[in-house]
């Protein structure tokens with residue numbers, strides 16, 4: 001059975017704040033960099049990413065939006081989360097194509113070189129290949145069930161109650 005797709009105004013709203021914060025002008029390198037400033041991931045970017053990762057129990061960093069993915073790997077990941085029945089009210093997506101700092105920063109933050117990237121309860125789970133594999137072997141369903149992030153079977157969602 002196909003669960004309700006992960007399409008909602010909540011997702012679009014969730015994507016905006018981080019996009020604004022990660023693009024802050026002061027992220028640009030100054031000619032007088034200190035040793036700590038030479039880190040690729042600035043404190044500001046790290047904080048913005050931490051905020052994004054904690055913005056919902058299930059967070060996907062992707063190319064495009066859930067409604068309009070811009071890459072097959074991101075599309076497949078969204079489809080899997082939909083098939084699994086993730087509650088749209090417990091899900092947030094961030095479009096890395098809107099923000100180059102986020103696109104590069106999330107790779108360093110997760111120590112993972114590609115997009116998409118899935119987080120559940122602030123823990124990095126993996127990219128598309130891992131999601132496909134976990135979808136097929138049942139471990140993703142188990143994890144989502146244990147985390148309590150699946151939509152109720154009566155078709156309601158926590159989204160409408162917030």
Ligand SMILES: N[C@@H](CCC(=O)N[C@@H](CS)C(=O)NCC(=O)O)C(=O)O
Nearest residue numbers: 071073113114115116127128129130
């Ligand atoms: N095997 C990867 C597929 C994803 C992938 O290769 N992503 C590439 C192409 S979309 C990527 O993010 N490249 C770096 C970039 O575009 O910033 C996975 O399991 O997620």
Ligand code: FES
Nearest residue numbers: 063070071072073
């Ligand atoms: S954008 Fe080309 S493979 Fe993802």
